Amino acid sequence: MPAKPKETPAGRNRRLVLAAVKALAPGEVAGYGEVARRAGLPGRARLVARILSAGDEPGLPWHRVLRSDGRIAFPPGSPGFDEQVQRLRAEGVRVEAGRVRGQRAAATLDQMLWAPPD
DNA sequence: ACTCTGACCAGCC
DNA sequence: GGGCTGGCCAGAG
Numbered sequence: 218m219p220a221k222p223k224e225t226p227a228g229r230n231r232r233l234v235l236a237a238v239k240a241l242a243p244g245e246v247a248g249y250g251e252v253a254r255r256a257g258l259p260g261r262a263r264l265v266a267r268i269l270s271a272g273d274e275p276g277l278p279w280h281r282v283l284r285s286d287g288r289i290a291f292p293p294g295s296p297g298f299d300e301q302v303q304r305l306r307a308e309g310v311r312v313e314a315g316r317v318r319g320q321r322a323a324a325t326l327d328q329m330l331w332a333p334p335d
Numbered sequence: 336a337c338t339c340t341g342a343c344c345a346g347c348c
Numbered sequence: 349g350g351g352c353t354g355g356c357c358a359g360a361g
Contacts, residue, residue, distance in 0.1 A: 227358075249343050262343040263356055270342055282342080290342035297342070 233257055234268050241281040244308045246317055248285040266290070280304035287317045 224232075237256035241247055247255070249262040258264065262285075269279045280301045284290050291298035293315050302312050311318040 250345085253343090260344080260356060263341070264343090264358075266342045267358065279342085284342085285344060292342095301342090 230256075230258060230261070230264060231268055234265050235274055235277065238265075238269070238277055238279065238282060241278055243278075243281075244310055246281050246283050246287075246305070246310060248283055248287075249290070250285050252282055281308075283317055289315045289317075 233256040234252065237252045240255070241252075249265045250260075253259060253261040253265045256265070265282070269277075269282060282290075289298050289301050289312075291301065298315065302315070305312050305317065
């Protein structure tokens with residue numbers, strides 16, 4: 218076989234992030250930081266945001282990724298905002314005023330850090 | 336190489 | 349709950 222496509226660091230990170238997002242089950246939501254952490258890239262929340270904004274990878278459940286406070290990342294009223302809300306509701310996620318109420322939406326930091334394992 | 340800009344986050348006040 | 353600050357780092361100009 219010809220030359221192997223030598224994966225760049227950026228390409229590797231992208232692959233890890235995409236995998237972490239794909240791992241989210243329908244109805245499950247996670248914050249950008251949480252996704253980054255699961256991808257083995259703690260502190261790289263912004264990288265996750267950038268990768269999602271690229272919009273590649275068809276079928277990627279990008280709508281399951283929220284800000285750490287449970288809010289939609291898009292400005293309220295924007296096309297992306299509306300679409301994300303619709304997709305989430307279609308999966309049974311409760312969304313009110315741009316805020317996700319699903320149990321696992323990382324309610325508050327306190328709960329996130331001290332929440333008992335279910 | 337340098338500056339700006341982000342679908343972000345956590346710590347503090 | 350709200351506002352500011354510093355940290356993160358990859359593209360674009």
